[in-house]
Amino acid sequence: MNPNAQVSRISKGKRTEIRRENERVILDAAEKVFAEAGYGGATMQLIADMAGLPKANLHYYFPTKEALYRQVVRNIFEIWLHAADTFDEAPGPVEGIGGYIEAKMAISRRHPFGSKVWASEVMHGAPVIQDYLETTLREWTAGRMAVIQRWVDEGKMAPVDPRHLLYMLWAMTQHYADFGHQIETLNGGRPLSDAQWREATETVKAVILRGIGVV
Amino acid sequence: MNPNAQVSRISKGKRTEIRRENERVILDAAEKVFAEAGYGGATMQLIADMAGLPKANLHYYFPTKEALYRQVVRNIFEIWLHAADTFDEAPGPVEGIGGYIEAKMAISRRHPFGSKVWASEVMHGAPVIQDYLETTLREWTAGRMAVIQRWVDEGKMAPVDPRHLLYMLWAMTQHYADFGHQIETLNGGRPLSDAQWREATETVKAVILRGIGVV
DNA sequence: CTTAGTCTTGACCATACGGTCAGGAAACGA
DNA sequence: TCGTTTCCTGACCGTATGGTCAAGACTAAG
Numbered sequence: 001m002n003p004n005a006q007v008s009r010i011s012k013g014k015r016t017e018i019r020r021e022n023e024r025v026i027l028d029a030a031e032k033v034f035a036e037a038g039y040g041g042a043t044m045q046l047i048a049d050m051a052g053l054p055k056a057n058l059h060y061y062f063p064t065k066e067a068l069y070r071q072v073v074r075n076i077f078e079i080w081l082h083a084a085d086t087f088d089e090a091p092g093p094v095e096g097i098g099g100y101i102e103a104k105m106a107i108s109r110r111h112p113f114g115s116k117v118w119a120s121e122v123m124h125g126a127p128v129i130q131d132y133l134e135t136t137l138r139e140w141t142a143g144r145m146a147v148i149q150r151w152v153d154e155g156k157m158a159p160v161d162p163r164h165l166l167y168m169l170w171a172m173t174q175h176y177a178d179f180g181h182q183i184e185t186l187n188g189g190r191p192l193s194d195a196q197w198r199e200a201t202e203t204v205k206a207v208i209l210r211g212i213g214v215v
Numbered sequence: 216m217n218p219n220a221q222v223s224r225i226s227k228g229k230r231t232e233i234r235r236e237n238e239r240v241i242l243d244a245a246e247k248v249f250a251e252a253g254y255g256g257a258t259m260q261l262i263a264d265m266a267g268l269p270k271a272n273l274h275y276y277f278p279t280k281e282a283l284y285r286q287v288v289r290n291i292f293e294i295w296l297h298a299a300d301t302f303d304e305a306p307g308p309v310e311g312i313g314g315y316i317e318a319k320m321a322i323s324r325r326h327p328f329g330s331k332v333w334a335s336e337v338m339h340g341a342p343v344i345q346d347y348l349e350t351t352l353r354e355w356t357a358g359r360m361a362v363i364q365r366w367v368d369e370g371k372m373a374p375v376d377p378r379h380l381l382y383m384l385w386a387m388t389q390h391y392a393d394f395g396h397q398i399e400t401l402n403g404g405r406p407l408s409d410a411q412w413r414e415a416t417e418t419v420k421a422v423i424l425r426g427i428g429v430v
Numbered sequence: 431c432t433t434a435g436t437c438t439t440g441a442c443c444a445t446a447c448g449g450t451c452a453g454g455a456a457a458c459g460a
Numbered sequence: 461t462c463g464t465t466t467c468c469t470g471a472c473c474g475t476a477t478g479g480t481c482a483a484g485a486c487t488a489a490g
Contacts, residue, residue, distance in 0.1 A: 014457065015466065022467090036339060040256025044448065054469050059449065116338045122397045123331045124251060133400045141401055158425070164418035167398065168387050175386030182337045183382065185348045186356055203379035210373070211426030230436065230487065237437090259478065269439050274479065 023061055025051045031072050035113035038120055039069055070128050073121055076114035077132060083107055087144055093157040094214050096147070097169070098205050104173035105201045108180075115177035141166060158213030165212065172204050238276055240266045246287050250328035253335055254284055285343050288336055291329035292347060298322055302359055308372040309429050311362065312384070313420050319388035320416045323395075330392035356381060373428030380427065387419050 029051035033042045044065055048055040062068035083103045090096030108115055126133055141163075148162035176183065176192075184191055192200065209215045244266035248257045259280055263270040277283035298318045305311030323330055341348055356378075363377035391398065391407075399406055407415065424430045 018457090018467075038253035038255050038335065038339065040253045041339070042255070043446085045446090055448090056450085056469050056471095057467085060467070060469090063449090065448065119334070119338065119393065120253065122394050123334065124253065124256070125396050126400070130400070133397060137397075138401060160422060161414060161418045163401075164415050165422065167390060167394075167415075168419060168422060170394070171386040171390030172383050175382060175390075178334065179337050179382075179386070181340050182348060182352075185341070185345070186353060186378075199376060200379050200382075203376045204383060207375060207380065207383065207426035208422065209426075210428065211422035211424075213425065228488080233437075233487095258476085260476090270478090271439050271441095271480085272437080275437070275439095278479090280478065 019061070022053070022057070026053065026058055026061055026068070027072060027075065030068050031076075031113045031117060034069060034072055034120070035116035039124070066128070072114075072117055073129050076111070076118050077129065077136075079107060079111060079114065080118070081136070081140060084140075084144065087147060092214075093148070093151050093212060094209060096151075097165075097212070098209060100169060101173060101205050101208065102201060104169065105176065105197070105204070108173055108175075108177035109197055112177040112180050115174050119174065119178045156214070160212050169208070172208075176200060234276070237268070237272070241268065241273055241276055241283070242287060242290065245283050246290075246328045246332060249284060249287055249335070250331035254339070281343070287329075287332055288344050291326070291333050292344065292351075294322060294326060294329065295333070296351070296355060299355075299359065302362060307429075308363070308366050308427060309424060311366075312380075312427070313424060315384060316388060316420050316423065317416060319384065320391060320412070320419070323388055323390075323392035324412055327392040327395050330389050334389065334393045371429070375427050384423070387423075391415060 026047070030042075030047050033047045033050055037043075037046065042065075044055050044058055047068075048058050051058070058068070062071065084100055086099035086103055087096050090099060121128060122133075144166060145162040148157075148160075148165060151157050152159050152162070180191075187196070206215075241262070245257075245262050248262045248265055252258075252261065257280075259270050259273055262283075263273050266273070273283070277286065299315055301314035301318055302311050305314060336343060337348075359381060360377040363372075363375075363380060366372050367374050367377070395406075402411070421430075
């Protein structure tokens with residue numbers, strides 16, 4: 001193999017590659033630090049250390065702490081939204097809601113920091129993403145509520161208030177990320193194993209699906 | 216009436232009364248500020264302003280910010296624990312779990328700030344109350360799990376994993392406090408009315424009780 | 431009234447934080 | 461090769477924060 005061969009990844013020049021990579025490293029570090037210390041408790045120095053970059057370099061890519069934070073929150077919001085594709089294509093509540101629970105539990109496991117940042121943001125009154133709550137999230141919620149209501153009207157599930165059912169789904173699935181430390185402590189200080197995650201997901205699915213009158 | 220009569224409230228001297236009252240005012244203000252800004256984002260000056268006292272006076276009653284925070288978290292933990300008295304005296308899951316849901320929903324409505332402080336503390340790795348998690352909470356959890364398991368063994372409810380059922384209960388009820396801002400935004404910017412709180416509580420109860428095979 | 435103990439508070443201090451900047455290094459295009 | 465743009469970073473700055481302190485005001489007991 002030719003050692004001078006171009007790297008396999010498509011790179012539009014080293015400049016853009018460096019920028020992309022550094023922004024990614026910074027965002028990853030920021031997500032973790034914001035999650036663990038909160039917005040007020042997080043410092044640019046901490047994020048810089050975790051990213052392995054000098055602090056001034058962070059300000060080169062993100063002008064202010066708030067701008068960096070905004071980007072972190074936006075990224076999480078995107079993941080959140082795309083998690084519910086299962087909802088739309090499902091023929092009924094068993095596949096739709098069951099699949100949604102599985103998807104959100106998977107996200108809680110894979111992106112616990114993001115979930116915590118989101119929770120913090122909302123708990124503090126959503127100073128950064130209030131507009132998103134009032135537009136995108138509101139529309140998204142209305143759409144899923146309509147789907148659930150249609151299932152109810154078609155007799156496919158018990159007549160459960162769609163809004164509060166959605167809140168219950170959010171609460172339970174995100175709990176495993178946001179309160180992961182508590183769950184871990186109650187698990188003898190060890191993170192949940194693969195089997196325990198499956199058990200958690202199955203329990204939530206079983207109780208909810210039975211609770212809305214399917215299965 | 217004698218204008219010089221002793222005030223009705225039992226007061227062991229004005230000194231103790233002043234101390235008690237000031238500590239209460241400070242703790243109330245601190246709970247709110249810690250909930251809204253997080254530990255790192257909260258400042259002693261903010262708490263002082265909200266309490267209507269000079270900052271130096273706060274340090275007279277609570278030596279450090281961390282000591283004040285500790286006391287706030289401890290107070291919430293106490294409320295948390297006593298919420299489950301319904302659990303022990305109940306003859307079965309309908310009264311036990313149904314009553315627990317009602318009690319925790321009531322707490323979420325009455326103490327939203329406390330719930331948020333607790334959530335923040337746990338999300339940040341429980342730096343202050345880790346010992347409580349490992350002792351008191353662990354024992355408490357084991358006790359309730361035993362009760363639920365007994366109900367399962369007696370055939371009073373479906374065979375649901377007690378641990379994850381408890382997590383589900385915590386998640387759903389606390390969600391209404393911790394994510395109250397999001398719920399309020401999705402409610403047209405208005406807080407939930409009495410009727411809406413009742414509706415939320417009833418929906419949660421209905422889904423869970425049906426979900427564990429009672430009713 | 432006197433004295434001792436408790437409460438109050440403005441002024442102050444050391445530190446840590448977010449953010450700036452100038453100047454050098456590296457990549458790029460011609 | 462050379463000029464231009466992008467990237468990098470140590471040193472620096474103004475501000476805000478947690479915490480201290482000393483001096484005074486108030487309460488209580490003898």
